Structure formats: structure tokens, C-alpha cells
Amino acid sequence: MRRYRLLEHTADTGLVAYGHDLREAFANAAYGMFTIIAGRRGVRARVKREIAVSAPDREALLVAWLNALLYHVDAEELLFCRFQVTELTETALTAEAWGETIDPGRHRLRTAIKSATYHMIEVAEGEPCRVRVILDL
Amino acid sequence: MTKRWEGPLQQVDEFRWEIPQSYKPGMLTNAIVYADEAMMKHIREDFSLEQAANVATLPGIVGSSLAMPDIHWGYGFPIGGVAATRQADGLVSPGGVGFDINCGVRLLHTNLTVSEVKPKIAELVDAMFVAVPSGLGTKGKIRLRGKEIDEVLRKGARWAVESGYGEPSDLIHAEEGGEMKGADPDKISARAKERGVPQLGTLGSGNHFLEVQVVEEIYDAEAARVLGIEAVGQVTVFIHTGSRGLGYQVCDDYLKVMAGAVPRYGVVLPDRQLAGAPVRSPEGQDYLAAMAGAANYAWANRQAITHWVREAFGQVLRQSPRDLGMWLVYDVAHNIAKLETHPVKGKPTPLCVHRKGATRAFPPGHPEVPARYRGVGQPVLIPGDMGRYSYVAVGTEAAMRETWGSTCHGAGRRASRGAALRALKGVNILKRLEEQGITARVVSPRSLAEEASEAYKDVAEVVRVADGAGISRSVAKVRPLGVVKG
Numbered sequence: 001m002r003r004y005r006l007l008e009h010t011a012d013t014g015l016v017a018y019g020h021d022l023r024e025a026f027a028n029a030a031y032g033m034f035t036i037i038a039g040r041r042g043v044r045a046r047v048k049r050e051i052a053v054s055a056p057d058r059e060a061l062l063v064a065w066l067n068a069l070l071y072h073v074d075a076e077e078l079l080f081c082r083f084q085v086t087e088l089t090e091t092a093l094t095a096e097a098w099g100e101t102i103d104p105g106r107h108r109l110r111t112a113i114k115s116a117t118y119h120m121i122e123v124a125e126g127e128p129c130r131v132r133v134i135l136d137l
Numbered sequence: 138m139t140k141r142w143e144g145p146l147q148q149v150d151e152f153r154w155e156i157p158q159s160y161k162p163g164m165l166t167n168a169i170v171y172a173d174e175a176m177m178k179h180i181r182e183d184f185s186l187e188q189a190a191n192v193a194t195l196p197g198i199v200g201s202s203l204a205m206p207d208i209h210w211g212y213g214f215p216i217g218g219v220a221a222t223r224q225a226d227g228l229v230s231p232g233g234v235g236f237d238i239n240c241g242v243r244l245l246h247t248n249l250t251v252s253e254v255k256p257k258i259a260e261l262v263d264a265m266f267v268a269v270p271s272g273l274g275t276k277g278k279i280r281l282r283g284k285e286i287d288e289v290l291r292k293g294a295r296w297a298v299e300s301g302y303g304e305p306s307d308l309i310h311a312e313e314g315g316e317m318k319g320a321d322p323d324k325i326s327a328r329a330k331e332r333g334v335p336q337l338g339t340l341g342s343g344n345h346f347l348e349v350q351v352v353e354e355i356y357d358a359e360a361a362r363v364l365g366i367e368a369v370g371q372v373t374v375f376i377h378t379g380s381r382g383l384g385y386q387v388c389d390d391y392l393k394v395m396a397g398a399v400p401r402y403g404v405v406l407p408d409r410q411l412a413g414a415p416v417r418s419p420e421g422q423d424y425l426a427a428m429a430g431a432a433n434y435a436w437a438n439r440q441a442i443t444h445w446v447r448e449a450f451g452q453v454l455r456q457s458p459r460d461l462g463m464w465l466v467y468d469v470a471h472n473i474a475k476l477e478t479h480p481v482k483g484k485p486t487p488l489c490v491h492r493k494g495a496t497r498a499f500p501p502g503h504p505e506v507p508a509r510y511r512g513v514g515q516p517v518l519i520p521g522d523m524g525r526y527s528y529v530a531v532g533t534e535a536a537m538r539e540t541w542g543s544t545c546h547g548a549g550r551r552a553s554r555g556a557a558l559r560a561l562k563g564v565n566i567l568k569r570l571e572e573q574g575i576t577a578r579v580v581s582p583r584s585l586a587e588e589a590s591e592a593y594k595d596v597a598e599v600v601r602v603a604d605g606a607g608i609s610r611s612v613a614k615v616r617p618l619g620v621v622k623g
Contacts (some may be wrong), residue, residue, distance in 0.1 A: 069404035074382030102274025118409040119212030135212035
């Protein structure tokens with residue numbers, strides 16, 4: 001199964017991510033977002049951050065999850081490459097993300113992402129599960 | 138995923154189009170879009186017009202939902218969107234400001250001419266590239282201790298000047314004097330501050346840039362002279378950046394607050410990204426206090442960068458920045474909400490004016506315009522793409538009458554990033570720029586295609602519409618000589 005695909009949006013970039021369950025789709029959305037930032041290769045899983053977010057519904061939870069990861073990019077200069085969503089309810093998510101400190105000399109940095117947005121957001125269960133998010137670049 | 142927008146659109150005159158209030162339920166007013174016929178074909182290709190219609194549903198909106206000629210698809214508001222709501226009973230919407238709070242542009246004057254700078258442009262651009270941290274994962278050089286971030290959030294550019302980055306006179310020639318009143322650091326989350334502390338004094342990536350330019354054309358010699366643009370061939374500098382991760386986090390934090398507030402105030406909105414709360418509600422007031430703090434961070438950021446740009450010039454040209462005449466002409470915010478009083482049906486009315494990818498353009502004589510420029514109008518800075526040119530303009534009475542004193546903010550994207558990348562596959566953009574006489578230094582060459590001319594509308598077309606409609610008046614055109622990007 002494809003993990004994600006990119007969507008075209010004039011000002012920004014969106015992605016649709018897939019998974020056998022929503023936890024996997026959420027993890028793949030994070031993976032897709034970090035490939036936009038720094039490509040598919042070169043980031044090593046050296047440090048782990050535990051992420052816990054809550055939100056009024058699953059769509060807002062998706063935005064909160066991605067933005068929690070972006071917080072670590074700015075505040076700690078981390079890039080992530082591996083994601084495990086350990087728990088996902090209607091209103092709460094806990095996850096682990098692995099990555100390392102940004103090294104402009106070694107990482108193939110592409111672009112920073114300002115935020116995930118609620119614009120056209122979609123969380124759909126099914127076979128496969130599918131989530132959509134537009135990112136403000 | 139993009140389909141053509143087929144909604145109703147009536148051409149009012151050569152430069153104005155109307156989406157009638159009857160287009161969809163919930164619209165409280167019409168939408169007016171500034172564009173010409175050729176441009177409208179492109180604008181219809183995405184859903185930005187639907188967004189302009191959605192903005193017309195904001196409770197308390199007065200006048201029309203407005204879209205400047207650089208309109209393109211955003212989230213919630215279109216980029217290029219302007220909307221004023223009544224302070225008494227209207228909404229303030231963080232989506233009407235955007236993630237990059239007080240993203241803006243400043244223009245520096247120099248006494249230099251193109252013939253003096255051209256032979257040293259590579260050295261100059263290198264020096265700027267070193268002096269101003271840019272790109273992803275590059276730490277700023279400013280080390281803030283303890284609660285010092287709160288001072289930045291309160292004082293804006295003044296914090297920077299007091300800390301040795303720049304001159305007191307820099308604080309006269311900026312929107313709000315580079316220090317927005319009403320900022321409250323306590324309304325900004327710890328996470329936002331943690332994102333902001335390491336990034337103060339950094340350019341960032343994406344469409345942010347430093348640009349050394351040469352004046353190519355002057356349209357109004359008298360106004361140009363007042364703005365310090367004396368002759369064709371003179372060198373100027375543009376600085377374009379915003380509030381970095383701190384602003385993004387403030388927007389994100391308050392979108393969550395507003396999502397909770399929307400049902401409480403009985404507001405129904407067509408798009409979640411438009412969420413807001415009444416201007417005078419606790420949530421509205423908290424957002425405005427946090428937004429002002431983020432705006433001040435952006436002004437401190439541009440001020441610190443200004444100082445390093447001056448140092449880079451001084452070092453390469455072996456003269457002091459003062460002798461080089463590197464004074465600040467003006468600094469504009471193009472993502473912001475402002476509490477302003479405008480006449481509504483003849484009566485002065487306190488409004489909250491959202492400018493999302495739009496520039497304030499106050500007319501001659503307005504008290505908010507610095508004394509130096511009061512005879513000609515507020516300077517308006519309109520950056521184009523890095524391969525073409527940018528404009529310096531002034532505000533007008535027509536803008537005051539029609540757009541709450543607002544005009545366009547840039548070229549506006551034309552192609553998606555992916556489309557630009559595909560169209561430019563195999564093209565060496567750095568080399569192409571060099572052939573055009575533009576020396577560029579970038580952290581991420583991979584993202585360069587997304588910023589190439591092909592990705593943007595021709596800013597000359599955008600400015601022609603703004604001039605034609607009278608919402609700003611072009612004073613001069615400047616062309617890039619050297620560019621620094623993240």
C-alpha cells in the first residue's frame with residue numbers, strides 16, 4: 001500500500017495518507033510531511049520524542065498531531081523519520097516519533113512547513129483508511 | 138484536485154468584479170475582486186473566489202469582502218483578502234491574519250549606484266548570506282535569556298534598537314513604529330515562545346528573502362524623491378520575512394481557542410479555518426493581544442536583520458552604513474488585523490480590518506503616515522518574484538474609500554509548487570538567474586523552482602490593476618541584482 005501522495009494546492013502543498021487503520025494513516029501523514037521538509041532519505045532515528053495531544057474531534061487531532069511535530073522542528077531543530085501512533089481515540093492521540101538534530105550539511109533540506117491547516121481536512125475510515133491535510137508552506 | 142470555479146461573477150468595470158450576496162446562503166454582503174479580464178481567467182482556476190464569498194459570511198462584516206489583484210487560494214481567507222468587521226459586534230478571525238503573523242517587507246535606502254555595487258555583488262550577497270541566518274535548522278545569533286522574549290513581544294523593533302540592532306530613527310519609518318500597542322506576552326503560550334527564542338533574527342525559508350535591487354523606472358519623480366528614490370540606477374534593499382515559528386504557533390493556538398468559541402457565540406461558518414470570536418469577547422481580546430506580540434516579534438526580527446544587512450554592506454564596501462545612506466524608508470505588515478476607525482455610512486466606526494496578504498495603503502495627509510511621507514501617502518512595498526522586479530507605491534484616497542486603505546502585497550502564486558517543479562525540471566535556476574544578471578545564494582536549491590518566475594503571476598500585471606483601480610499608485614520599479622533565500 002502506498003503510504004501517502006501529494007496534492008497540488010496553489011499556495012501550499014497537501015497530502016493524502018493511507019493506512020490499514022487510522023493510527024497508521026496518521027503516522028503516514030507525518031511521514032509524508034517530513035518528506036516534504038527533508039526528502040525520503042538521510043534522517044536517522046537517533047532520538048525519540050513522545051507526543052500526546054488532545055482535540056475536540058479526529059480532524060482537529062490530525063492537525064494537532066502534525067503541528068506538535070513541527071513544534072519540535074523549530075524549538076529543538078529536530079527532523080523525524082519514523083512514527084508510531086500508539087493510541088488514537090476520537091479526542092486524544094499518543095505517539096512516538098524518532099529522528100535527529102537538523103544537519104544542513106548532511107540533510108537534503110527542501111522547505112520549512114509553517115503549519116497543518118483545517119482547510120479541506122478529512123479523516124475517513126475504510127479499506128484503506130485515508131486522511132487528507134493541506135500544509136501551509 | 139483543483140476544479141474551475143463556476144460561481145456567478147459580474148464585471149463592474151475594467152478592474153472590478155462582483156460576486157453577488159445572493160450567491161450562497163449566509164453571505165452578509167457581496168465580494169469585490171480587483172482584477173482584469175486576463176487575470177480573472179487564472180483566478181477562476183482555483184477556489185479562491187469561493188473563499189472570498191465565504192469571508193462575506195463573517196458576522197459583523199461591513200462593506201464588501203474584498204480581494205486584491207494578487208488573490209490566490211489560501212485556507213479560510215483567500216491570500217489577498219481584506220475584510221473589516223465592526224468592533225462592536227463583529228468577529229476577529231485568526232485565519233484572516235494567517236500563520237505568519239506580520240509577515241512583511243521593508244525597504245532600505247542607499248546612496249550607492251548600480252555601477253558601484255555590480256562589481257561587488259557576489260561578495261555582497263555572500264556577506265549577507267553569512268550575516269543573516271536563513272533556511273531550515275539554522276539558529277539565530279541572538280541569545281535571549283529568561284524572560285527577555287517577553288520584552289521582544291512587548292517592544293518589537295524598539296527592543297532590537299535598544300539592544301544595539303539599528304538606529305532610533307528606524308522606529309519612525311515603520312507601520313505602527315514597529316511596536317504594536319496592546320501586546321500581552323502572557324497571552325502567548327510557552328510553546329510559541331520556545332519556537333520563537335532560537336529563531337529571532339533569522340530569515341526562514343519559502344518565499345522569504347533579502348534582495349539588493351537597482352531602481353529601473355521612476356513613475357512619479359516627486360513622490361519618489363520623498364521616498365528617497367532619487368534616480369534610476371540607485372541601489373535599494375528589500376527584506377521580506379515575518380514572525381517565524383512563534384507566529385505560526387500563536388495562530389495554531391488561537392484557532393483551537395476560536396473553534397471552541399464559535400458554538401458559544403452562536404456563530405455558523407462555512408469553513409473551519411475561518412473560526413473567530415467577537416472582537417470584544419475575552420477570546421477575541423486575547424487573540425489580538427497575542428497577535429500584537431507576534432507582530433512585534435516580526436518587527437524585531439526585520440530590525441535585527443536590517444542591522445546585519447547594513448554591516449554586510451559596510452564590510453564589503455568599506456564604508457560605514459551611515460555614509461552609505463542605509464536608512465529605513467518604510468516597513469509594511471501584510472498579514473495582520475488592525476483596529477482602525479473608518480467611516481461607515483458616513484459615521485466614523487471602530488473596525489477590525491483583516492489584511493491577509495494585503496498591504497495597508499493610507500493616503501496623503503493621514504495621521505498614521507510618518508510626517509516625511511504625509512504629502513505623498515504611505516509607502517507600499519510590493520515584492521515580485523526573484524527573477525523579475527518589485528514595486529514601490531503609495532497609498533491613495535480611493536483605497537481609503539473602497540478597501541479600508543488596502544492594496545496588493547505581491548505577485549501572488551500562479552502555479553502550484555509541484556507544477557513549477559515539473560515545468561522547471563532540469564533547468565538550472567541559479568545559472569539562469571546569473572544570466573539575467575542576478576546573483577543568488579540559497580540554502581535549499583531544491584526549493585528554488587518553487588520560487589522561480591514561472592510559479593508567480595507577473596507582479597507588473599498585479600500592480601497595473603491596483604494602479605488602474607486607484608487603490609495604490611506606483612512610484613518606482615526596482616529590479617533584483619542579488620538575492621538571498623532560505
